Amino acid sequence: MPNIVLSRIDERLVHGQVGVQWVGFAGANLVLVANDQVAADPVQQNLMEMVLAEGIDVRFWPLQKVIDNIHRAAERQKILLVCKNPADFLRLVEGGVPVTRINVGNMHYAEGKRQIAKTVSLDAGDIAAFQGLKAASVGCFIQGVPTEPAVDLFKLL
DSSP: OOOEEEEEEOTTOSSHIIIIIIHHHHTOSEEEEEOHHHHTOHHHHHHHHTTSOTTOEEEEEOHHHHHHHGGGOOTTOOEEEEESSHHHHHHHHHTTOOOOEEEEOOBOOOTTOEEEETTEEEOHHHHHHHHHHHHTTOEEEEOSSTTSOOEEGGGTO
16 A cells, blocks of 8 residues: 555646645655656746655656556655546546645645635636545545635635
């Protein structure tokens, strides 16, 4: 069983908040970015690598590679798993990735989205994906930084 210490939704994937605060809070030593586009984009990968402290490993994998390989992770790997959106996490969960709780961070407002919290705005697709995660018994909690209280996302839908 992989040692996933934190699963997080963040549209920016790895940035200062994730790379410093969440990695330290969770005690992670590996950040696994599950995103098809970033897995194929060395420029984005380099930018994300720059915010991680020395000694923190990072992998940029497409979703299917995560599904196919996460169970091979060593126990010593304390994994912070990050995706851009709930649909990607739903695909991972449906593929057998053992995620039971998701920290919901930045999901920015855009046309057609409804803001449900300071840093979280959802459209119909996001809501459907979150409902799928709820049906799979995955808890989803809004929490921008570790010092803020976690708020149950499902109570805001």
